[in-house]
Amino acid sequence: MKIISFVTQKGGTGKSSLAVSLAVAAVQNGLKAAVLxxxxxxxxxxxxxxxxxxxxxxxxxxxxxxxxxxxxxGQQDYDLAIVDTPGSESHAASEAMKEAHFCFLPVRPSVADIEASKPTVRYLNEHAKPFAFVLNQCPTGGRTSRTQNARMALQLLGGLCNPTLAHRSDHVDALAAGLGVTEFSPYGKAADEIRAVLQWLTARLQRLDATEIADDEGGAIPLRAIS
Structure with missing residues (x-):
């Protein structure tokens, strides 16, 4: 089982919405997933x-x-556990980072969000935890200068999930309806973006597994391939 923790030190980044929609997309792709x-x-x-x-x-x-x-x-044969944490520095966030195989840091394309992430990045680097930023709530209409500037700043701080997520009403409406965006509007742009993030994450986890196996052959169990 792979453990993915969503961690931020700033509220309002869409962390919970991303966590549940990613879990829904994983289930739709044949994985046994849970959100903690x-x-x-x-x-x-x-x-x-x-x-x-x-x-x-x-x-x-x-x-x-x-x-x-x-x-x-893990004993119940889950493939994926996604941990949703408070949007502040806390024992809860530290525990989630400690348990994770990989951490996602949702940030909006703003200086305030990027600066607020620095303590989390320090913790993850000090504990050698793989992580990536995921740009969320970006302006629609393609990669604007604000989004591009945020991408460059985040690449200097650490890994960056290549797919970005735009500020779309589907995320808010899906959350209110008890759905993931891939259920709420399966052919919408928000759904496509979530699927792209899941695909990116799966590939990243498989690369991490390959590295672990090279270091200690047979010591890692890869996440099942996404169809």
């Missing part, structure tokens, strides 16, 4: 209450129980 909500605001849990489908499961738990719940999910 350790954010006291419980956005993912409230989304699940509005949902009629059972998958992906959402578990709202205290951060201190994260390790044991992840172990249980």
């Amino acid at each position: 909500d350790i954010d006291p605001q419980s956005t993912a849990e409230e989304w699940y209450k509005r949902r009629t489908a059972e998958a992906p499961a959402v578990h709202s738990i205290p951060w201190a129980n994260l390790s044991s719940r992840l172990y249980r999910l």
Whole structure:
């Protein structure tokens, strides 16, 4: 099982919406996925209450129980666990980063968001945790100068998920309906962007696995290929 933690130190970046939509897209691609909500605001849990489908499961738990719940999910043959964390520096975020195989840092194309991410980046670098920024809520209409400038700044700070996500109403509407964007508007641009992020993440995890296997043959279990 692969563990992906969404971590930011600034609220309003669309972290929870991305986490649940990514989990939905993973389920649609044949993966057994769950979301662990350790954010006291419980956005993912409230989304699940509005949902009629059972998958992906959402578990709202205290951060201190994260390790044991992840172990249980692994025993239940889950492929992917996505951890949604508070938008602030906290024990919860630190625990999520410690447990993760990979961390996503959603940021908007703004100086404030980029500057707020620096303590998280320091922690991840100090603990040798693979991570990437994912640019979210970007202006629509292609890569604007603001988006391009943000991409360049983030590339200097660390890894960057190549697909970006535009500021689209589908994300807000899907969250309100208890759906992922790939369910709410399957042929919309927001859905295409989420699928692109999932594809990028899958490829990145497989490259990390290949590196681990080269270092210690047979020591890593790759995420099943996305069809």
